[in-house]
Amino acid sequence: xxxxxxxxxxxxxxxxxxxxxxxxxxxxxxxxxxxxxxxxxxxxxxxxxxxxxxxxxxxxxxxxxxxxxxxxxxxxxxxxxxxxxxxxxxxxxxxxxxxxxxxxxxxxxxxxxxxxxxxxxxxxxxxxxxxxxxxxxxxxxxxxxxxxxxxxxxxxxxxxxxxxxxxxxxxxxxxxxxxxxxxxxxxxxxxxxxxxxxxxxxxxxxxxxxxxxxxxxxxxxxxxxxxxxxxxxxxxxxxxxxxxxxxxxxxxxxxxxxxxxxxxxxxxxxxxxxxxxxxxxxxxx
Amino acid sequence: xxxxxxxxxxxxxxxxxxxxxxxxxxxxxxxxxxxxxxxxxxxxxxxxxxxxxxxxxxxxxxxxxxxxxxxxxxxxxxxxxxxxxxxxxxxxxxxxxxxxxxxxxxxxxxxxxxxxxxxxxxxxxxxxxxxxxxxxxxxxxxxxxxxxxxxxxxxxxxxxxxxxxxxxxxxxxxxxxxxxxxxxxxxxxxxxxxxxxxxxxxxxxxxxxxxxxxxxxxxxxxxxxxxxxxxxxxxxxxxxxxxxxxxxxxxxxxxxxxxxxxxxxxxxxxxxxxxxxxxxxxxxxxxxxxxxxxxxxxxxxxxxxxxxxxxxxxxxxxxxxxxxxxxxxxxxxxxxxxxxxxxxxxxxxxxxxxxxxxxxxxxxxxxxxxxxxxxxxxxxxxxxxxxxxxxxxxxxxxxxxxxxxxxxxxxxxxxxxxxxxxxxxxxxxxxxxxxxxxxxxxxxxxx
Numbered sequence: 001x002x003x004x005x006x007x008x009x010x011x012x013x014x015x016x017x018x019x020x021x022x023x024x025x026x027x028x029x030x031x032x033x034x035x036x037x038x039x040x041x042x043x044x045x046x047x048x049x050x051x052x053x054x055x056x057x058x059x060x061x062x063x064x065x066x067x068x069x070x071x072x073x074x075x076x077x078x079x080x081x082x083x084x085x086x087x088x089x090x091x092x093x094x095x096x097x098x099x100x101x102x103x104x105x106x107x108x109x110x111x112x113x114x115x116x117x118x119x120x121x122x123x124x125x126x127x128x129x130x131x132x133x134x135x136x137x138x139x140x141x142x143x144x145x146x147x148x149x150x151x152x153x154x155x156x157x158x159x160x161x162x163x164x165x166x167x168x169x170x171x172x173x174x175x176x177x178x179x180x181x182x183x184x185x186x187x188x189x190x191x192x193x194x195x196x197x198x199x200x201x202x203x204x205x206x207x208x209x210x211x212x213x214x215x216x217x218x219x220x221x222x223x224x225x226x227x228x229x230x231x232x233x234x235x236x237x238x239x240x241x242x243x244x245x246x247x248x249x250x251x252x253x254x255x256x257x258x259x260x261x262x263x264x265x266x267x268x269x270x271x272x273x274x275x276x277x278x279x280x281x282x283x284x285x
Numbered sequence: 286x287x288x289x290x291x292x293x294x295x296x297x298x299x300x301x302x303x304x305x306x307x308x309x310x311x312x313x314x315x316x317x318x319x320x321x322x323x324x325x326x327x328x329x330x331x332x333x334x335x336x337x338x339x340x341x342x343x344x345x346x347x348x349x350x351x352x353x354x355x356x357x358x359x360x361x362x363x364x365x366x367x368x369x370x371x372x373x374x375x376x377x378x379x380x381x382x383x384x385x386x387x388x389x390x391x392x393x394x395x396x397x398x399x400x401x402x403x404x405x406x407x408x409x410x411x412x413x414x415x416x417x418x419x420x421x422x423x424x425x426x427x428x429x430x431x432x433x434x435x436x437x438x439x440x441x442x443x444x445x446x447x448x449x450x451x452x453x454x455x456x457x458x459x460x461x462x463x464x465x466x467x468x469x470x471x472x473x474x475x476x477x478x479x480x481x482x483x484x485x486x487x488x489x490x491x492x493x494x495x496x497x498x499x500x501x502x503x504x505x506x507x508x509x510x511x512x513x514x515x516x517x518x519x520x521x522x523x524x525x526x527x528x529x530x531x532x533x534x535x536x537x538x539x540x541x542x543x544x545x546x547x548x549x550x551x552x553x554x555x556x557x558x559x560x561x562x563x564x565x566x567x568x569x570x571x572x573x574x575x576x577x578x579x580x581x582x583x584x585x586x587x588x589x590x591x592x593x594x595x596x597x598x599x600x601x602x603x604x605x606x607x608x609x610x611x612x613x614x615x616x617x618x619x620x621x622x623x624x625x626x627x628x629x630x631x632x633x634x635x636x637x638x639x640x641x642x643x644x645x646x647x648x649x650x651x652x653x654x655x656x657x658x659x660x661x662x663x664x665x666x667x668x669x670x671x672x673x674x675x676x677x678x679x680x681x682x683x684x685x686x687x688x689x690x691x692x693x694x695x696x697x698x699x700x701x702x703x704x705x706x707x708x709x710x711x712x713x714x715x716x717x718x719x720x721x722x723x724x725x726x727x728x729x730x731x732x
Contacts (some may be wrong), residue, residue: 025594140502142458142468180462216462219709261709264673266502 059155060281123285124164125155126244130173130278134184136212136223138257138270144181148174150276152248154190160285168229170250172274179216184274186210186250188229204231212254212272218261223270225255235282242282250274300415309328348376355385356432357425361444363481367727369400379421382698383430387423390449393726401727403652405659407449407476408721414453415474417495419507422449422476427493427511427697431683434695438535440491440511445731446480447493448595450663452717456499457665459710467708471500473665473717476594479514480570481600481658482649482731484612486545487530490517491538494578496591504668505677505702506589510685511577513541520545522603523569524552530604530611539684542577543592549604550613557618558626565630570615572597580681580699582688588672588679589701592663599632601649601656601730615656620646632656652729659724659732665715673705 132186137154150173156166172184188206195203210227213220233246250272257270358378362534376389376470390519408423410416416472424447428440431516459467476495480486494512499505515521517533521544528549548570556566605613619633622644636647636654647653679688680696692698725732 075358136466140467140469140500144465176463180465182466214463214466216464218461219463221463221466221708259708262705262707264705264707266706266708268471271573 006253013244017026025097101244109164121158123155123157124214124283125153126280126282127151127153128244128246128280129274129279130246132184132274132276132278134172134182134212134272134274136257136270138164138254139274141257143272146174148172148176148182150184150278152276152278152280154280156190156192160193160248166190166192168208170248170276172276181213181215183213183215184210184250184272185229186229188227192227200235204232204233204248206231210250210272210274212252212270220260221257221266222260223252223255223257223272225252225271227252227272233280239252242284244280245280246276246278246280248274248276248278250276287724293636301508304553308730314430314576322346325711337626343370344380346600349380349386352380352386355383355423355425355429356366357423357428357439357444358386358388361388361402363403363421365403367401368403369398373400373609374402379423379427381423381429383426385423385429387425387429388444388445388447389421389424389486393723393728401651404443404445404731404732405723406447407658407661407723408451408718410449410451410474412453413451413474415451415499415711418724419474419497422447422495424476424478425493427509427683429697430697431511432695434682436682436695438537440489440535442478442485442493443480443483443731445482446478446485447476448479448661449474449476450661451475455665455715455717457712457715459712461710464708464710467502469500469502469712470666471498471504471665472572473498475663476566477574477576477595477663479572479594479595479597479661480572481730482595482602484530484546484602484604484610485612486574487604488518488533488588489538490533490541490545491535492574496578496593498591498665499669501534502706503702503704504670504706505700506591506668506670507700508578508580508589508591509546509697509699510578510580510681512578513539513684514574514576515542515544516540520547522546522552522604523548523571528604542579543575546575547604547676548600550607550688553603553615554623557615557628558623559629560626561629565610565628567599567630567631567632570599570601570603578685580679580685580688580701582679583675586671588675588688589668591668592666594666596659596662596664597658598662599656600658601654614646614650616646616649616651616654618646620644646677650730654729655724656698657724657732659728659730660722662719662721663717664713665717666713667711668706669707670702671705672701672703673688675701675703677701677703 007137060198130148130150133145133147134149137236149164150170152168152170154166154168156164158164167187168190169187174182185206188205191203191208192202194200197214207228209224211222214220227250229248229250231246231248236243252272254271256265257267258265308497324717359371359375361374363369368658371397372390374391376384377389379389381387390406390410391402394401410422424444424674428442431438431440451690453472455471455473457469457471458464459469474497478493488511491511492514496506496508517538517540518531519527519529522528523546553569556569559565573594577592578590579587581587599615601614603613603615604611616636618628619636621627632655637644639645648657676690677700679690679701680692681699682695683697685699688699
């Protein structure tokens, strides 16, 4: 059930109350999404080994965004189908009337569902940069943490005016100097809630997979396991843009920390910890 | 009879299940981590709560008294009337896994009678966290097993050369920059028979080694063997070069890795007997026994390897082929002159007297001499295990070879974690014992 809320500050409210839509853009985007999300296209993230001698920030960022896009497409497809199936006559006027042409055989499927979902509920996304401290916790891990730049990208769909769902990918790149690269990567399915009607403050939680790799060009240690994230932030509308400062924490449930040279595990329970502050540019459509 | 831990019982006990302290620490850390996850605050809690109330099981004095004596038991006798009697000394005994009684660690001074034994065995093992599972170390057990192994050789060592060193929570950082992500914490308890007062080590390369280590990366070894250090019949001079010193005992001793680096007369005379205005290099009186040890299965597969280096500063001997018994005494250098060259430095202070115009040094076994081998350190190097999926208990011959899951005549029970811990990075150099001296309280050569 979608119910209008009197959000008067958040860009979410602005989008809904003004009926801000770009049908042509949405259709085009949805078509692209439908193509990208077709079953014949593999979006399975594969581990891309960062060059040991000169890790590329651009490569890592591109990989992260690609992973986020794939995950978001997959999730949006599922959600769009679900939303489509649950559409009811009690929806508010702003979302009742279909803005697209009636469904045809060629227009059915995930793509169409995505398009309808985007049309009814709106898409959102953000790209941010910040600083983060990260480290490993295990019986045989160094207790030291280090600080470095972090990037993250998010894409999703509005489920209700106060709840958004999507996918986020993030990377933490301690790759400058020191003779060793430390890289954290992760992709999460996230839910974001705006609990206050009078303030654009949100809380966000996510689950997914994250990895930590330390690599000196000779040997690398890697751990990957399920992870959780919690974040809090606020959407500020500034000069036609939405600026979103965020504080986020990521931790993993624990996994093997293995040497890539021998495949032997140092421990079975290495846990990643990351604390990030960032600023993102967000879009709501 | 001094009460000690039942080494036989300890040897039959699985270390991982008994190491409750480590488990407790891990449980705490897991709990804290879960709390961290719930709170969303991550990656910042690294606590260790060491606790545990385990104490060694006592062996009744009667049981020890009734046990048959191993060859190593009762071989020490006082060299001076100032020292404790052999009877007092023999109160410090324990049972070996074979049920025989062996000498074990004792303090330099008997706390009951107050007499001095004149020698020391290093650090009191009862402070080691591993003592809970290892118990008292039976000195000479590997030598005893060699007698039973029917290998056509025998090797027995004196009593005073058994030296213990240990450290809890030793931080080991693997090499390389990536290794900086790791910080392995280890409990280490080692004992090597490292006699540095006699000619024994000039030719004999077999020395009993007890090596116990448990680390936070699941590395765990409890090994006893006769370590073949270098080649028999020779040693490496502190100044370099190999010196053929004679015939080894046993003559068919196997060759081993590493070497025994021992000062010899040619090397040190020029460094200690110096002209006016110079300082003697007493640091050249330094022995470094660099061991390379392997535990192998009968099919040759290497289950474990470890390379501790044992170093002794200011030993009471050096190799001197011109001296009686080929043993030179550093303290004698304090009274030696060659032209205007003589020993110059604080090390000789108070160790010489002039009698009838002649400069004489105190005897080599005078307790005032600092050349007593009581300053030592051990370098803990690689500890590599390749035993994933294997049993944690192996029986090997006294040299750590021919490992089998079941015992055989002369075999020694070894415990090795069922893991592979070769990460592709080396570990070298954490030192234990540096800065400690076990001298004093009447300690003197032979020590």
